[in-house]
Amino acid sequence: MEPKKPNRVLDFNSFVNEGMFKDTLAKAADWASSLLKKIKDGLIKLIPSGSKKGVPIVGYFDPKNGSVLSQINQFYKGTPFAQENPLEVYESETYEEEIFSEEDLEEARVPLEYTEEDQTVRNVSAPELESMIQKLYRSKARGGRAKPIFIYGAPGIGKTQIVGQAADELGVPMLNLDLQFMAPEDFLGIPRAVEVEPADAAKYKETGDSKYLGKGITVSNPPAVLPRTNGPDGKGGIIFLDEMNRSNKMVLNSIMQFVQMGRLGEYILPDKWVIVAAGNRPAEADVAEFDFALADRFTVVNFVPKVGDWAKWARESGKVDDEIVNFVERNEELFHYLDPDKGTLKFPTPRSWVDAAAVLKDEMIEAGVDKWQDLPIDAIYNIFADQIGPSAAAQLKAYLEVISKVSERDLEDILKNPANAKMLPKTSDFSSVIYGVSEMSTKKAQEMAGSSEPDPNTLYNIVEYFNRYGNVEVLSWIYKRILEKYPSFAVTQEVLDTKNEPESKAKIDAAMLIKKGAQGKDLL
Numbered sequence: 001m002e003p004k005k006p007n008r009v010l011d012f013n014s015f016v017n018e019g020m021f022k023d024t025l026a027k028a029a030d031w032a033s034s035l036l037k038k039i040k041d042g043l044i045k046l047i048p049s050g051s052k053k054g055v056p057i058v059g060y061f062d063p064k065n066g067s068v069l070s071q072i073n074q075f076y077k078g079t080p081f082a083q084e085n086p087l088e089v090y091e092s093e094t095y096e097e098e099i100f101s102e103e104d105l106e107e108a109r110v111p112l113e114y115t116e117e118d119q120t121v122r123n124v125s126a127p128e129l130e131s132m133i134q135k136l137y138r139s140k141a142r143g144g145r146a147k148p149i150f151i152y153g154a155p156g157i158g159k160t161q162i163v164g165q166a167a168d169e170l171g172v173p174m175l176n177l178d179l180q181f182m183a184p185e186d187f188l189g190i191p192r193a194v195e196v197e198p199a200d201a202a203k204y205k206e207t208g209d210s211k212y213l214g215k216g217i218t219v220s221n222p223p224a225v226l227p228r229t230n231g232p233d234g235k236g237g238i239i240f241l242d243e244m245n246r247s248n249k250m251v252l253n254s255i256m257q258f259v260q261m262g263r264l265g266e267y268i269l270p271d272k273w274v275i276v277a278a279g280n281r282p283a284e285a286d287v288a289e290f291d292f293a294l295a296d297r298f299t300v301v302n303f304v305p306k307v308g309d310w311a312k313w314a315r316e317s318g319k320v321d322d323e324i325v326n327f328v329e330r331n332e333e334l335f336h337y338l339d340p341d342k343g344t345l346k347f348p349t350p351r352s353w354v355d356a357a358a359v360l361k362d363e364m365i366e367a368g369v370d371k372w373q374d375l376p377i378d379a380i381y382n383i384f385a386d387q388i389g390p391s392a393a394a395q396l397k398a399y400l401e402v403i404s405k406v407s408e409r410d411l412e413d414i415l416k417n418p419a420n421a422k423m424l425p426k427t428s429d430f431s432s433v434i435y436g437v438s439e440m441s442t443k444k445a446q447e448m449a450g451s452s453e454p455d456p457n458t459l460y461n462i463v464e465y466f467n468r469y470g471n472v473e474v475l476s477w478i479y480k481r482i483l484e485k486y487p488s489f490a491v492t493q494e495v496l497d498t499k500n501e502p503e504s505k506a507k508i509d510a511a512m513l514i515k516k517g518a519q520g521k522d523l524l
Helices: 012-017 021-027 030-040 068-077 126-141 159-170 184-188 201-207 249-261 307-317 322-330 350-367 377-388 390-403 408-416 430-449 456-467 472-485 493-497 502-517
Strands: 058-061 122-124 149-152 174-178 191-197 215-220 237-242 273-279 299-303
Touching: 058 068, 068 159, 068 174, 122 126, 126 149, 126 159, 126 273, 126 299, 149 159, 159 174, 159 237, 159 273, 184 249, 249 273, 307 322, 307 350, 322 350, 322 390, 322 430, 350 377, 377 390, 390 430, 408 430, 408 456, 430 456, 430 472, 456 472, 456 502, 472 502, 493 502
Parallel strands: 122 299, 149 273, 149 299, 174 237, 237 273
Antiparallel strands: 058 174, 191 215
């Protein structure tokens, strides 16, 4: 499948140097145009160092410029300081030094979920969190109550992307404020004096009476990054306060007024904008503990990504090769592993798996090859070690080394002559290998079929081949994956009514292999 072309990378230098600044401003809302200009003029700062060096502390994402989620991906990935990448990928995170652990990974020291022993907030999945954000916005849009949401979540699990996806579905813009890099004046504005009664210098000099000094008050300039209106469509949008519990103490204190009253000094938040915030738990990072007063102003939840949701997205998006998706799905302990006590800077996260897959695709383009199998295994290991750490990458390498030895001829034999096709060698992670080769077989079947669906007899041959391994769990999973891709392969009443026709017979025979392997359990 040819990769989808991304929108233009959000590179502010290119906007100016290539003469695109004016065109970009024309597409954005009025206040967003002002925001971009302030970035160009240096009035809004760029992050000076660390994983997001060179990225503005605020980003505005408007549906008029394409998918909000796509813009988020480009905003973080497409800076002059980040690695060039022609593909759309999840938010990237790089580090300035590398500390690697060669020990085998065990259960994560910091689990993603809150358990019964430490349950303080509710765990929510990606679909549930997205639904909560959308309901929050709809409530505010119709004039109802809209208590802001705070999302706890480990590093690298895609909190920003979930909020961006919700904005996409709603068709509203998203304003992303990275609070950990904002000084108090960035968020609160700079105080200025305003004369209420002008001074009369001549009279004061003549009389010495202080009443001629005039009178004044001090007000704060509202911060330029916040919206002044509900936008040209009157829809408002989502303000995402990222890394809120890493922010400056003065900024954190001012958030209490902002989230409860929608005010910052003289500034009033337009009525169609909702607030969503996020941050890490204290066990995961050096963050401020919430007091009861602040926590009470939010609906606080703990976002727990599920490997199944991630795998479904990864397959449908085409951003991660199926064989690698299968490996992560079958090795859930490698989906996310965070152990702060070890000080490991590179560890597996949903985001780092996607980052590594994107770099792998870059390497394939650079090398002029169409498949990862055509690259040296050590080169693939290096790519993944740089993103997910050497320990997890070593396990992936062992898996890829086995399935990379399955040739095109082997796959054709599975599809055409399953009874005599070569069996896979036993390995320590044999089930992952079988899952990987099953995906390769299905992919090969589609490749041979061209634009049509694979012939039912070909799909039956895949089921027959893997039935030879005698593992009903694996076989049932393979059958389920085939049905997900090709629902027409299922046994329906129409198929039963035409059971003597070759195509119907292949569908029924495949289902019977599954049923027989399950020792009489009805899996249909």
